[in-house]
Amino acid sequence: MALKITWRNILPGCFKAKSPTSPLEPRNQVSKTNSLQRLSLSDISNNGSFFSASDISNSLIGFGSNLHIFTLKELEMITQNFSSTNYLGEGGFGPVHKGFIDDKIRRGLEAQPVAVKLLDLDGSQGHKEWLAEVIFLGQLRHPHLVKLIGYCCEDEHRLLVYEYMARGNLENQLFRRYSITLPWLTRLKVAIGAAKGLAFLHGEEKPVIYRDFKASNILLDSDYTAKLSDFGLAKDGPEGDDTHVTTRVMGTRGYAAPEYIMTGHLTSKSDVYSFGVVLLELLTGRRTMDKNRPSREQSLVEWGRPLLKDPQKLDRIMDPRLEGQYSMEGARKAAVLAYQCLSHHPKSRPTMSNVVKALEPLLDLNDILAGSFIYMAPTEGKKDNDDVDIIGNEHEETEAEKNEHRNVSEEEEAEKKEHGRHQHRKGYRHKHRMRSFRSRAVYSDTALYRTYRTSFDNPKLQGQDIVN
Template sequence: MNCFPWAKDSAKKSKNNKMKYKSLDQDQPKSLLDTQKVAPAKIDMKEDAKDAEQSAVTNDLEVVEGVGGDHKEKGKSRSFKLSELIDATDDFNMENYLGEGGFGKVFKGKLKDTGELVAIKQLDSDGTQGVREFVIEMMTLSLVDHPNLVKLVGYSVEGGQKLLVYEYMSLGSLEKYLYGHKRKTLDWNTRMKIAAGAARGLEYLHDKLNPPIIYRDLKSSNLLLGEDFHPKLSDFGLAKVGPTGTNTHVSTRVMGTEGYCAPEYAMTGQLTFKSDIYSFGVFLLEILTGRKAIDSKRPSKEQNLVDWARPLLRDRKNIYHMVDPELRGQYPPKQLYKAFATALICVQEQPSTRPRVSEVAKALDHIVSQLYTPQSPPAQTTPEIPVIS
């Protein structure tokens, strides 16, 4: 989805760098797909076209598995036959429907040979949109290995179909817990645990992976929860290899979700690691306030979460009016201040004033380490919040 609802998918794409993906220096292609062009999916493709398409996707995966150093063996994914995934989902029975993922429907499945529960994303077959994102996600997840990133079990590209098979995250997306009927289950400790886990996953992409990756689609609906609310980032279809060497940014078509896009990226198409930091700040504000990034049902001055939050956070007295009412006053005031201050500095308009992801992760880990025990009645201490312009 584009950052703006009026932006059309038919916008001009930047020219691909045709250089083969041989090195990890600043001359490498900026998209994980720049080495290949994949034919669009069609249900009525001839057998030779189907074979060619499957070969192209497989070749892309092999190219990426050839880089990444230590990650190569960790991220091995399995090629499934279409029949295996049909069996796993009972022919994609709607009783197994989990929801809509990036560019396709997601179904719960059970692999017959191992008994493993999985989530299977089926790319929309009518039209070409999403094919590029499918391959990028497949290639990205074949490289990464981190406890806060969703695991890719495998893929299938048979019969004109394109499917991705992920580990099954039993509790679903964070979005459902923030805005659905399960809101009351998210106490302070759980929210901070989720935020810190997301920060560690992003830190891995930015600072630990070689080449580094800009996630570009951080939001509550892309944060999946496993047992005991263990968080994992998912949906890497918009991921982009970040700038290296002397480069400061990656020039690309503006993509993402309205309300989460950094203003400088939305205006110029210049993507940096600080673009992800802005999105993380919005995400953290969601967790703290229980408000959506964009909510057209609210009064006009409150529809954009960041625009609403920034001026309020300059007065220390406002945080208690901003915090999610579902917490019912059960939070530690000093840690609440630190969490709001972290979110605020992440959504600064100037990218240079935003922190590195390692700093964000460290701040949230510290909050998590201060385990909160609910009080009755709730504490009312008001900490001071410095003005951050």
């Protein structure tokens, strides 16, 4: 007889308690069936025998799970009644609020900040996506997957409680205006972390296809460690001789693989394509879809992919905000990798484990330029070491300094004419002179890391969902 497991068993907080008629027999069946394999969504049906909450709970513990079932009142308490001051952002699932939990809320809980995601009943996702998050993240544990701490299911309310990620999502960090840009090595670190998360999912005994890999679903902790979040659209991948899963087309425009959009055939290579899009975003600093750009550049993949395979054109696509401070060899290899991931032929795309192997060595390349610098001539009559100020300490300029700045501007204009439009070619050092400082400073990835650690920008999830 085929074993059936109901939502009531997996999510006891959603239903009123009910005594099983024969608790011992089904408990043994569950243990035998699920002790070696991860529970998947396909194991769940609306009808079937009833099992106690402890049966499913014990099964999940074998996968390192220890989910807490919160009450709505508890979550209102830890978020100050979902106060606007604790609002972090909103996505297809619903709004996200920051909260704080400790053992006063639930005995045994580690004191920590959390992110509480509340299902928007009028949104594009619903109970099925919420259930998928609980099933997948309740069992899967990896350094590059966000940790699900618990859930709440009361009446029509559906909530999820995650570890809090201090840097928000990659989309906000990469594309927000009026802020210091992510340095090259930080971008590589994020790409590698996200790639490891996907490689883990694809390498499971029961493979998982993430299906909605995009910049807004990559969360960053205080050290810029990337973790995949939002498993509402994830699917169990093909097993055995099956080559794909046929499913309804859902995802985000600009990130979904073309063959998946056309046929609904979903494979792990669909995730690889989406990773290629994000890697291209990291290289260019451009959004995958941007209607504010000229018509031929609005689709990032259509514009950027042909340029990726030509090293001579690499400077045309690299993010100008990097100001040339990146490894030319690393950028070239990352561009070739992105080109392979974005292949129109799924079989030509690399596996995510091979993507990780290709990216990790790029962190060790040492051909990154020293960085932008500011140099001002020392004031006459003072020692050199008196002229090194901490950036941010302004001083009044003398008439001689003003004249020098005018001369410097003329020199820069001449340099621009001589070198043409593209100033970021190999070996070119970008000099930036600022009138309000008479100091010399070198910006490096390390320095920018320190600057970033003092700032925090609340994430706001964006992106248009595909629903066919």
